[in-house]
Amino acid sequence: MLRHIRLALGVLLLTSVAFLISGSLSPANAAETTITGTLLTPAGVAVAGVVISATDADGVIVSGTTDDKGVFLIPLPAGGTYTVDIDVSTLPEGITLNNEEDASRSLLVLGGEKKILIGLSEGGESGIVAANSGTGERVVQLFADGILYGLVIALGAVGLNLVFGTTGLTNFSHGELLSLGAFTALAFNTAGVNIIIAAPIAIIFAAFVYGWGQNRILWRPLRRRKTGLIAAMIVSIGLAIFLRYTLVLFFGGAPESYKQFAGQAGIALGPFNTTPKALILGALAVIALAATATWLQRSRIGKATRAVSDNPALASATGIDVERVISVVWIIGAGLAAFAGIYLGLTQNTVWNMGQRILLVLFAAIILGGLGTIYGAIVGAMIVGIFVQMTTLFIPTEMKTVGALFLMILILMVRPQGLLGRKERVG
């Protein structure tokens, strides 16, 4: 019984601990009815000074202007149907709407904070390119974008795949490890710590609290109870929902950026346009992934991890402490996931459902590479990242996830064990 109580308490404590640090941080309240949103370029740079207006059925107009974070807020007198117009003439030069139809839309506002999404394009940046650049340049741009995106996916997918390999758990709350990492860094950052210092602190914190702690408090007791893998999978879904809305409660639902590097000027490397922060993060990601691979290949515990992935019973019989391996896997997985979250937070923004949005792409990557195979996650992630970006040559950018999901379903039909997986029954 004691263990039951500890289990339940632990689940509650797990997340609250992190947020206690940011105790003074109050959620973004919006008790009154508002329409809000954030205008960012594809590179994540805030677009300020854009006028957005809402007209109600009686023709009364209220409007808002985006601030230096790109956020606009239109206070409304009451709920109802509004026509929301974006004054396109106030957009900075070179920046256009993804869809011209976005300039005017009808919106039903029931009350509280209604967020609207406005997709912007910028000449030469991700996806939509100015008319004068050739297809060749665009291919180079998308390929390079794809590599950077693939690195983020790989950081997230390695942990997911290691946990699956060693424990068999299909962890639907892995996306929330990314969000938690990003938001922990945000909490430190909001408290006044520069993101360069906040990020490593958050990653270490995430590795030990969200990774080691989560395994210790939740998953290890469940394994001891002999909870089935499907039951555990459903538990992870519950955990994901719980964590996601905990983030909404503490940080509000609007996207936020870190204080530093939010609007960094782009640079051009030949035909490839990017930002310095994306390049540095990409390089760090390569180092982190290479270090993980070396660790798996060379170190004692790394070899043990591969052994447990291969056959837990046999590994245990040869004297490997399986539980210790699993603890280490959670620490590394959560740390890498937090890095991926901060990466996304820096290059785009932090939003409560960022982990949920990328989770299926992570699954696509590891299924492509081979569920449970260690290097499969990295190979699959790079392929998915590049594939997803390249498909935007043919399909709208808003649908790029479709490509990843389609690729996953396709690979399951022709080679269900994945590219690097061994042939075994998965059906």
Place this chain on the structure above:
Amino acid sequence: MDFGQIFTLTITQAVGVTALIYLFAAIGLNVQFGYTGLLNFGQVAFVAAGAYAVGVIVLTFDLSLWLAIIVGMVVSTLLALILGIPTLRLRADYLAIVTIAASELLRLLVRSIAFKDVLGGAQGLNGKLGQDFHDLNPLPADFTLPILSWSRQDLWVVIVGWGLALLFTLLVWGLVRSPWGRVVKGIREDEDAVVSLGKNVFVYKLQALVIGGGIAAFGGILWAVAKQSVQPDTFQPDFTFFVFTILLLGGAARVFGPIVGTIIFWFLLAGFGEVLSSLINNGYIDFLTPTDVGSIRFMLMGLGLMLLMIFRPQGIFGDRRELALDAR
């Protein structure tokens, strides 16, 4: 605090229109997951199929709602076949990932700008979707209920909805007592044993997916008719997980599990929300704002799903032996 009003609002939601939508999805999921053991994480796709069938037929093509219901059934059957044929041979965890991915893929496709003319893009389809149904409303024009706070229109939806839900429950009851039901339960317990008896397991699984999907699509049709609006972003994967919570709460593989689960789930969720809102509005709780109530409700739901799965996977009325969630 007005407890009478809180109670009325709670009951209204516990058996109301939204609860009914989830109920249909849960009855369908009970056939797929409860009895056949298919881990279908894409149930929301079937609900969306039903809702969009109504939206497209009635609004885009300006045809009758009754035709839309038939189209909804055809579309959900096709969806089950497209989803099932490549995936039903996969192991449970793969099936879960593929079905959730397929439901997201579908949502991203229907909300895309490419099909805006037919499917309405990100704004969806909004208009007089259920007019044919509401025209049949036999209730007098000035009809109001003494206690519950439904409009005349909603009450008509609720009456027909519950009638249909009982009908489907009866259908499921009949199905699982038939030889067909024994085979699918066998598949859930031990697929290899059923194969060795010469049954085509794949076909049975596909049938379960089609039947469950069709029932869930009725939830979507009800949605479109009652709310007169179909919006792509309401069909998020979380919908499916709420349906799982409902089913596990009431007890999977129990004929009345979905009904019991739905009423209790919405009673708790709505009741908690109303009480908390009321406490905040009356100043008893000052560290939260009314907008926090929604998040806390979902947090509790997630926590509830975890605790339910850990401590009582068979739900309130379930039989633990009936639902041996695999030990693979």
